[in-house]
Amino acid sequence: MTEVFLSCEAVTLKRLGRPAVLDGITLTFCRGELVGLLGLNGAGKSTLLRILMGLLKPTSGTVHLEGELLSSFRSTDVARRLAYVPQGHAAVFPYTVRRMVELGRVPHHGIAGRLGPDDQRKVDAALERLGLCGLADRPVTELSGGERQRVVLARALAQEAVGLLLDEPMTGLDYGHQVRLMGLLAELASEGHLVFLTSHRPEEFFASGSRALVLDGGHIVADGPPEQIVTAERMSRLYGVPLAQIDHAGKRFFHHEENT
Numbered sequence: 001m002t003e004v005f006l007s008c009e010a011v012t013l014k015r016l017g018r019p020a021v022l023d024g025i026t027l028t029f030c031r032g033e034l035v036g037l038l039g040l041n042g043a044g045k046s047t048l049l050r051i052l053m054g055l056l057k058p059t060s061g062t063v064h065l066e067g068e069l070l071s072s073f074r075s076t077d078v079a080r081r082l083a084y085v086p087q088g089h090a091a092v093f094p095y096t097v098r099r100m101v102e103l104g105r106v107p108h109h110g111i112a113g114r115l116g117p118d119d120q121r122k123v124d125a126a127l128e129r130l131g132l133c134g135l136a137d138r139p140v141t142e143l144s145g146g147e148r149q150r151v152v153l154a155r156a157l158a159q160e161a162v163g164l165l166l167d168e169p170m171t172g173l174d175y176g177h178q179v180r181l182m183g184l185l186a187e188l189a190s191e192g193h194l195v196f197l198t199s200h201r202p203e204e205f206f207a208s209g210s211r212a213l214v215l216d217g218g219h220i221v222a223d224g225p226p227e228q229i230v231t232a233e234r235m236s237r238l239y240g241v242p243l244a245q246i247d248h249a250g251k252r253f254f255h256h257e258e259n260t
């Protein structure tokens with residue numbers, strides 16, 4: 001049986017005076033999975049990711065990492081196992097792209113630790129994989145939104161964590177970089193990483209993803225292979241617009257179906 005890498009049990013998140021954002025969510029994730037989480041704006045996708053990272057404490061329920069309570073790990077030990085790419089990362093300090101990606105090695109060496117040749121190779125590989133070698137000496141404060149997004153992704157790769165939790169990682173990327181990133185995420189999953197991403201583009205992970213989840217009304221209302229979950233019928237119901245699907249060459253596309 002495949003060993004569970006990350007799990008949450010009966011996770012509920014309530015905020016004062018509002019219905020629960022997450023209401024008793026139980027999920028398990030294994031290495032090698034590429035999981036896409038779909039849901040409307042405000043459904044609680046980022047909230048779930050933050051709870052799985054230990055950045056937000058649920059009102060009730062637990063999270064386990066490698067079979068141990070997440071809350072029992074030191075933050076650096078979490079960071080050696082889980083990397084997080086938040087939505088819309090803002091650059092505050094004018095670090096160079098290389099320095100930002102080097103920060104991915106901090107969980108391994110501490111903030112004052114010196115990077116050895118092996119670390120530099122890992123940083124170079126991450127820059128290369130995200131097509132950032134030409135920007136390595138530029139300050140991140142002078143980059144475009146899409147370029148900055150790729151820097152944050154490269155930092156997550158340099159971190160060498162098994163689990164990659166990515167909140168809308170394609171946002172701001174041009175079409176070529178979206179395609180390349182999806183290929184890279186599929187590659188990482190096949191190398192044994194757990195890749196968990198939120199997305200507003202169901203087609204995005206249809207072909208490459210191994211599993212799709214739908215979060216609605218605080219519950220996981222669908223969980224399974226993308227070809228069974230990412231269907232026109234379900235997506236129409238979720239997004240409240242009539243959609244038709246076209247399957248072509250192992251991919252699925254949706255278009256708005258006008259009422260006749």
Ligand SMILES: Nc1ncnc2c1ncn2[C@@H]1O[C@H](COP(=O)(O)OP(=O)(O)OP(=O)(O)O)[C@@H](O)[C@H]1O
Pocket residue numbers: 015021039040041042043044045046047048087
């Ligand atoms: N710090 C906060 N304080 C109070 N409510 C919050 C806070 N952060 C998020 N929320 C609320 O929690 C709910 C879930 O937010 P979350 O960001 O998890 O949604 P999401 O599914 O990621 O949305 P989107 O697709 O728009 O990014 C929303 O109703 C949001 O308004």
